[in-house]
Amino acid sequence: MLTLNHFFYKNEPGFMSAYLSDHLLESNFRSIFLLGANTATYKFALAKSLLKLSKSNATFVSLDDLTPIYANYLLEHVKTGKRQLSGKGTAKLLNALNLYDQGQISEELMLNITRAEGFKYVLDAFHNLPKKQKSLSFFEKGIQDKKQGIVLHDNLFEIFQSQDFSNFEFEIEGRWNLVESAWSEDQLINVKYDTNTENLYYLKPVSNNSFLNSHLRTNLSKVRYPLNGYQKGKCFYCLKPISIQSNQENTCDVDHLIPMSIQFGSMYDLQLNEVWNLVLACKECNRWQDGGKAGNLPQKKFLDRLHHRNEYLIESNHPLKENIILATGKMVKDRIDFLLKRYEFACTIRKPSWEPKDVFGDVF
Structure with a gap:
């Protein structure tokens, strides 16, 4: 008969560490959107945007080029009417997306606000996990031809090829x-x-x-x-x-x-x-x-x-x-x-x- 001693749970590492113990890139990537802390859903939109980049071989993506992809994923969920931000506050970005969805502002203005507001925190926080842990890195912020953007790491290109x-x-x-x-x-x-x-x-x-x-x-x-x-x-x-x-x-x-x-x-x-x-x-x-x-x-x-x-x-x-x-x-x-x-x-x-x-x- 099974007993509590059958389960190894005393003094074992946290389940976050156990999840990442295989050191696989896939587990690290999943940990970002499955286990990472969230105050807004921006990290989900960015993760889906990164997957979209698999169709390009570019190692640098400017924020100007990333913005329409990122905004589109956010818009899909804004249209549901469900909250995209924890707490009672309303972010400038979500206001702009809602106004655009209601036909009250132009696409150009919506994209400009997304470009200005949408990447303030998510790029720095993307790899952060609970308990001050971090996943392996899939990109880093960079500048090319005087344009702000992200430099894609080899880890991300391996994710593109993953089964x-x-x-x-x-x-x-x-x-x-x-x-x-x-x-x-x-x-x-x-x-x-x-x-x-x-x-x-x-x-x-x-x-x-x-x-x-x-x-x-x-x-x-x-x-x-x-x-x-x-x-x-x-x-x-x-x-x-x-x-x-x-x-x-x-x-x-x-x-x-x-x-x-x-x-x-x-x-x-x-x-x-x-x-x-x-x-x-x-x-x-x-x-x-x-x-x-x-x-x-x-x-x-x-x-x-x-x-x-x-x-x-x-x-x-x-x-x-x-x-x-x-x-x-x-x-x-x-x-x-x-x-x-x-x-x-x-x-x-x-x-x-x-x-x-x-x-x-x-x-x-």
Whole structure:
């Protein structure tokens, strides 16, 4: 039987350090938009802008050339009406973007304000991580032909060639949607998972009445988008690279680590359809036709991996963090105990026997 001692959590390094312990460029790049602290969503827009530069071989990009790309990504989210800045303040840049969206100022003026206001802090803060840590550098500020801009590092060009490249934009978008939704509401968002659409959503109160339509369903993101980066783009079980785009050969499935069918053996709600129990798996590991897990219970070693994945999510500031804490406990030992109790109950119903046929790594 599993015990708390099974989990190595005493005196272990922070989960931020654990996430970066593989020293991979992909993990460093992901740490910027998945784990970095945010007071505005500018870092997400800049990260997506950097990915857009993959179509050019230029090593220097002026702020004049970067501005339209950067502004376009911000505008896409300003149009949603959701808050792009934490707190109650309103930045000059966001005012300009809103005025442009409403047709009250010209594109030229909007771009001039974006150029003047949009890069004041984000360029310096882009590589900053919580607890005074920094990611590896992907660019630095520079001047060429008397123009301000950024000098792209070799690290960024390697990211352009990474097998994970196609996933990054979706992962950025997933966290951006979660953060802006949390900032736009006055209270904690209770995130739900729809197994049919594979969407994360929340119910927003629209009236004080207790009838069916007193809550408005608001979609947050496809569940694959925010989860994939915390698994570093790998199948939860075999650690093979996966895609979160639809209709790809290696498009992943969403799996309940403790199968939902275990709920039928309990008179209490085990909360198995919540984010803490959702993982991304390749088709071979998930589908019974390929010898996958399907409704089987995986071996206990995967519970430790689930705990670490959840702690990665908790390092990040968005509603999934708060929902996992609310469901599983405020302290690490409480969250471990929560997982153990549910897994041990599942073992009384179904023998834990499944593991993947092939494994393509050690950890994520």
